[in-house]
Amino acid sequence: MESLFRELQYIKGVGPKRNQDLQKLGVQNIFDLLWYVPRAYFNRSNLSAISDLSPDTTVNLQVRVLSTGHNRTGRGFHIFKALLEDDTGIITAVWFNQPFLANIIKSGQEILVTGKVDSRYRELQLHVSAYEILDGELSEFNVVPVYPLSGSLNQKSLRKIMQFVLQNCLPDYPEILTPAIKEKFGLTDIHTAIHNIHFPQSAESYLQARKRLAFEELLLFQLSLEKYHTQGQLVENCAVHQDKTDLYTELQHKLPFTLTHDQEKVLQEIFADMESPRVMNRLLQGDVGAGKTVVAALAMAKAVASGYQAALMAPTEILAQQHYLALQEYFADSEVVLACLTGGTPLPERRMILQAARSGEINILLGTHALIQEQVEFNNLGLVIIDEQHRFGVRQRALLSQKGENPDVLVMTATPIPRTLALTAYGDLDLSVIHELPPGRKPVKTRYLPRSARHQAYEFTRQLIKQGEQAYVVCPLVEESEKQDLQAAITLYEELSHSIYAEFTVGLIYGRMKADEKDLIMQRFKSGQVQVLVSTTVIEVGVDVANASVIIIEHAERFGLSQLHQLRGRVGRGSHQSYCIMLADARTEEAKRRLKAMEKSNDGFELANEDLAIRGPGDFWGVRQHGLQELKIASLVKDIDLIRSSIEVAGLLEPEYIQSPIMNLYIKNKFKQSNEIARN
Numbered sequence: 001m002e003s004l005f006r007e008l009q010y011i012k013g014v015g016p017k018r019n020q021d022l023q024k025l026g027v028q029n030i031f032d033l034l035w036y037v038p039r040a041y042f043n044r045s046n047l048s049a050i051s052d053l054s055p056d057t058t059v060n061l062q063v064r065v066l067s068t069g070h071n072r073t074g075r076g077f078h079i080f081k082a083l084l085e086d087d088t089g090i091i092t093a094v095w096f097n098q099p100f101l102a103n104i105i106k107s108g109q110e111i112l113v114t115g116k117v118d119s120r121y122r123e124l125q126l127h128v129s130a131y132e133i134l135d136g137e138l139s140e141f142n143v144v145p146v147y148p149l150s151g152s153l154n155q156k157s158l159r160k161i162m163q164f165v166l167q168n169c170l171p172d173y174p175e176i177l178t179p180a181i182k183e184k185f186g187l188t189d190i191h192t193a194i195h196n197i198h199f200p201q202s203a204e205s206y207l208q209a210r211k212r213l214a215f216e217e218l219l220l221f222q223l224s225l226e227k228y229h230t231q232g233q234l235v236e237n238c239a240v241h242q243d244k245t246d247l248y249t250e251l252q253h254k255l256p257f258t259l260t261h262d263q264e265k266v267l268q269e270i271f272a273d274m275e276s277p278r279v280m281n282r283l284l285q286g287d288v289g290a291g292k293t294v295v296a297a298l299a300m301a302k303a304v305a306s307g308y309q310a311a312l313m314a315p316t317e318i319l320a321q322q323h324y325l326a327l328q329e330y331f332a333d334s335e336v337v338l339a340c341l342t343g344g345t346p347l348p349e350r351r352m353i354l355q356a357a358r359s360g361e362i363n364i365l366l367g368t369h370a371l372i373q374e375q376v377e378f379n380n381l382g383l384v385i386i387d388e389q390h391r392f393g394v395r396q397r398a399l400l401s402q403k404g405e406n407p408d409v410l411v412m413t414a415t416p417i418p419r420t421l422a423l424t425a426y427g428d429l430d431l432s433v434i435h436e437l438p439p440g441r442k443p444v445k446t447r448y449l450p451r452s453a454r455h456q457a458y459e460f461t462r463q464l465i466k467q468g469e470q471a472y473v474v475c476p477l478v479e480e481s482e483k484q485d486l487q488a489a490i491t492l493y494e495e496l497s498h499s500i501y502a503e504f505t506v507g508l509i510y511g512r513m514k515a516d517e518k519d520l521i522m523q524r525f526k527s528g529q530v531q532v533l534v535s536t537t538v539i540e541v542g543v544d545v546a547n548a549s550v551i552i553i554e555h556a557e558r559f560g561l562s563q564l565h566q567l568r569g570r571v572g573r574g575s576h577q578s579y580c581i582m583l584a585d586a587r588t589e590e591a592k593r594r595l596k597a598m599e600k601s602n603d604g605f606e607l608a609n610e611d612l613a614i615r616g617p618g619d620f621w622g623v624r625q626h627g628l629q630e631l632k633i634a635s636l637v638k639d640i641d642l643i644r645s646s647i648e649v650a651g652l653l654e655p656e657y658i659q660s661p662i663m664n665l666y667i668k669n670k671f672k673q674s675n676e677i678a679r680n
């Protein structure tokens, strides 16, 4: 297999110049080239006639160029047009934003084009996705690949290089599946698959190639997960929790409510892990307001009752403080010592906390990123809990657990992740899910209004505030800079506090505010002194004020679906009917789809699926750091069955095989970027 990692310079047809161009495309060696999949195919055995075209179909045409021209749209887009003819008719073809085409495509040429037929002003147009100028040298294949290109590379030269590599190097490519597995899952062999992804000779052979390669990627991704590499290695000295006091039972009896069925269930799963001599690595998922904090509190009570310390890390100062307050209440009559450490903790207090954590005097330490600083040490940390885990990297999680000797780790997220995605993105973690919300919650009524109707929204909200309820107004997200976010918040705050809501007390909170100022504002909002809280997105996660019953989200079209759902989760926590009003001028279809999805559903899992369908997994909560963006063929939306099979097969393979040098080499080269990230 090593021979596959030779540089391309030494391949026939690749000189230093082409080598450079290939490097720019991320192709460094033969292995990368084999995985350099076409973005489209020309199928000459499947040409259409212009007279037969109908809208919304994707077609291949072989045509003559009659004339060309270009123009600019009002928004500055460049459009290149060509009038094309075959023996049956004429059609206009358009290319977007490729002004250089004027030098390439000329009248009189014979070209192949593939693209989508669109009907505009009752005329058909072709939106070209790929083209090729025919120069008499027809290839031996009917179906030819179209690759993404750069520099001096062209389709013909790249195809030649590919054919050479397929012929001469592909035999060295390792087959990692046994015949039995291939048969069971209906997978073709790897050599055929790689050959046919480049030069499929039928739709059938393409589909088979795609299936095998998608499977290959998903399987390798699974196998890259930590758990397949530590399996069988017994972790000595790991935290084993065995209650020595009644702390846990006492706490449970004192709760002002009974746990939901799902809360009980996840606690059982967590406790089974904590009691066992293997390290817990568990992801607790539960929609906003599902009641994860109390689960965390009970798990920490168990850790403390077993003689260990526990730590809880939250992504923001506000959240850390809020957890601190909640836990102080839960543990009020006990001897448990709690402390909260954040970036804003004053120095003398900080010193005392560090000292008391080291000596073991503090039983439960809460905080923000401040917890992973070097100076923070524990006496015997047995349980680590990370709230809103998608805000933290894998590395930060590891840094906190390294402060104990193999402590159990529970990560919590309020962002529901579709199961298959969770199994891939967080494949290292066991899953516990709270589906059920505490009883008595009324679904939040959600509407989106154009910004021109914003006064209607403010008026509606005014009536509720007059009845003693409270409101959040969330400011537009201006992605470019925090400064602009802040400016937008201040402007809105002034408008609301001086005119629209002059009769009420309006508060303002934003990310870069000093910690004690934030505290003060949050406390005043919680106690009802502040009735309207204007905020940037700092309130996105976790804030719990039951009396708040309206949230107005300004410029809601700028927020992603998961973020909108998180924001909405700030209301609907008490007994009032709650409302979420999204003010939005949705210009794109995507934005409209998001806002409609919000109106239709209050279920985070449903919305997560919708979000995945709209956006794909590229940006999906923290997925970036997991290498999933490196999947070239597999789709986390379409290949759910393959994901399942890949997980099953990963479980069938022998640990010795998975950990063998050849597999290591293979995985390392398939997921280069994520390996780099992991090393950083």
Ligand code: ADP
Pocket: 257, 258, 259, 260, 263, 286, 287, 288, 289, 290, 291, 292, 293, 294, 414, 438, 439, 542, 544, 573
């Ligand atoms: P999240 O899962 O979003 O972190 P929280 O833990 O903040 O949710 O809980 C939201 C609210 O629900 C809190 O005020 C909490 O006291 C309350 N709560 C939690 N569990 C229950 C339950 N079983 N019955 C009633 N209320 C509950």
Ligand code: MG
Pocket: 292, 293, 387, 414, 542
């Ligand atoms: Mg929470």
